[in-house]
Amino acid sequence: MSASAKEKIEELSKQIEEHNYNYYVLSNPTISDYEFDKLLEQLIVLEKEHPEYLKTDSPSQRVGGQVTKEFKSVKHKYPMLSLGNTYNETDLRDFDERIRKSGLTDFEYVCELKYDGVSISLTYVDGKLTQAVTRGDGEKGDDVTTNVKTISSIPLKLRGDNFPAEFEIRGEIFMPKKEFLRINEDLRKDLIEEGYNEEEIYEKQLKNPRNATSGTLKQLDSKAVAQRKLDCYLYSLLGENLPFASHYDSLEAARTWGLKVSGDMEKCSTIEGVLAYLNKWDTKRHTLNVETDGVVIKVNSFEHQRFLGFTAKSPRWAIAYKFKATQVSTLLESISYQVGRTGAITPVANLKPVLLAGTTVKRASLHNADIIEKLDVRVGDTVFVEKGGEIIPKIIGVDFTKRPAGMGGNLFEQEVKPAEYITHCPECNTELVRMEGEANHYCPNEQGCPPQVKGKMEHFVSRKAMDIDSLGSETIAQLYQAGLIKNIADIYELKKEDLLKIDRMAEKSATNLLQGIQASCQVPFERVLFAIGIRHIGETTAKKLAIYFRNIDAIRNATLPQLLEVGDIGDKTANTIIDYFADDRNIEIITKLKVQGLQFELSGEQMAHKTDKLKDLTFVVSGVFKKFNRDDLKKTIEQHNGKNVGSVSGKTSYLIAGDNMGPEKLKKAEKLGVKIISEDDFINMIAETSN
Ligand code: IVH
Secondary structure, X not given: OHHHHHHHHHHHHHHHHHHHHHHHHXXXXXXXXXXXXXXXXXXXXXXXXXXXXXXXXXXXXXXXXXXXXXXXXXXXXXXXXXXXXXXXXXXXXXXXXXXXXXXXXXXXXEEEEEEOOEEEEEEEEOOEEEEEEEOOOOOEEXXXXXXXXXXXXXXXXXXXXXXXOEEEEEEEEEOOHHHHHHHHHHHHHHHHHOOOOHHHHHHHOOXXXXXXXXXXXXXXXXXXXXXXXXXXXXXXXXOOOOOOOEHHHHHHHHHHOOOOXXXXXXXXXXXXXXXXXXXXXXXXXHHOOOOEEEEEEEEOEXXXXXXXXXXXXXXXXXXXXXXOOOEEEEEEEEEEEEEOOOOEEEEEEEEEEEEEOOEEEEEEEOOOHHHHHHHOOOOXXXXXXXXXXXXXXXXXXXXXXXXXXXXXXXXXXXXXXXXXOOOEOOOOOOEOEOOOOOOOOEOOOOOOOHHHHHHHHHHHHOOOOOOXXXXXXXXXXXXXXOOOOOOHHHHHHOOHHHHHOOOOOOHHHHHHHHHHHHHHHHOOHHHHHHHOOOOOOOHHHHHHHHHHHOEHHHHHHOOHHHHHOOOOOOHHHHHHHHHHHHOHHHHHHHHHHHHOOOOOEOOHHHHHOOOXXXXXXXXXXXXXXXXXXXXXXXXXXXXXXXXXOOOOOOOOOEEEEOEOOOHHHHHHHHHHOOEEEXXXXXXXXXXXXXX
């Protein structure tokens, strides 16, 4: 039985590695993602049942899970040098000239793309990945082996048996552009749901794929690394007595061992060939799923490389050519202002369309009034546009030499008219406000400004909120336009005859919609709390508030200090809650929704709900409590599968300390190192990740 489990594990591991190779190295998958996941699942189950057969190089280890306390510093066997940079053809011809002058005549170059990520040195011993170290200061780097093992295109075990017993291979770990966009898009959706404005979202998003890669590799929890699909190209083989005459041949061999070597490297026999390679990739690089910032040119023969040697910092046989920053200048035709769901105003530059890094750019973010002022940007200016990390276009400055006279461009002009930021909302004409310390202007007309009202309704019906999926944003816009819904409470007053007045709304869809609305009355309190759209109250905070206060009136009546007692609620959030309930219009909406039967308190079932959250934990309860009487507190512990005991011992997990508790119990708990917590800590404990 066990023997066959061993064989099965080996067989599955082999199959999975083969598929990994096909998918990540060859980019040529032969099975579906679903089938792949099934195989991996089978392997994980078998390895769990037979931990004795779990190998460190099993493909199941790629899902991560191991947590590192800190990265060990490791000395590089061969220092990791950097390259000299060139930025133009002349510099490059000088490089070629220097090589010729050294006496080499018959030599060739290899051109490779310069990948913009984090350099890594991998060590393979007997075909197994034993170590992965970052560049660090070139002499010593961080041992990030555990994290690197989660990267699917890096083999844990080499293919075949034709590789040197020990070698290092270096390359660049990177985050594919699509993965970068995916992560930012997901993050953006979450932040929008939580009511963050554009500026805050911009601040919180990953800035560019290279930063994202280095941040990811520094994660201590390898599971977090596995979730962000990093990739790697290898470009340099090192070792003692390697059986290769040239760099190109060594990489071609490495490819046959299953290592991922880019197919875009090319041999060139002259500097003209190198220039043609540069020209080709200057634009073609934008079609790749990896950021590149230049080309690396290396003398191919190892003998020639040894002959040329090194300067103090870099090899004489290689050089980097950096692509020009992808920057263009174009005319700023106008500035428009977008009003977000939260009322935040985002200025957007409308540009004369211009080609930048492979895409046509027509619009760029101007972020906020401060940035416009700092850059002194004015409509009619020629502005420089750059793609931050090649992805988000932004305006980085004004070409003042091109500023037309009459706009301050003429030096003799006395009066210079700076661009004026709008003072009133472009949607509802309400005067804008700007909070102390905040970069953005806001339209304060939360209840009357169309994009804010529609945005609030869209959020209200969204999947994680009231989940009325038959009410899409288009229908909301139509109903709003027709004056049938002005706020979220109106949704519950909709009649069939109203709905039928709307374009393309047939009898059946109207019935469906009304049913969906009716069904939403059963949505539990914490989601209703999330749905009503209090600024900064995301899903998790709503859940915590619901469990802590149990009903909406308790939240409404809570004081600032009381709100601050809830885990993760800070001053800013607490104050927005207070402001929300201080507005009579909100109270009116809540009152109407209550009448319609929406859930504004935890259900009896929820209050009595049993979970396993306190499983295997023992509690001693002592003293007088403010939010519970002692029996309720004990009951709550049991509801979550915890155990109550009378006296403190070494086995006690927590002592929940109330006022006037027995000093002996406290002393004993302290002596035995039992954790002492307050009733609020306890509430936060059960509210954590509550479902
Ligand atoms: S070869 C002796 N090849 O660029 C230096 N480097 O400053 C050997 N890089 O730290 C480096 N793509 O992180 C080489 N195809 C490539 C590369 C490459 C990116 C990075 C690498 C290195 C830096 C050079």
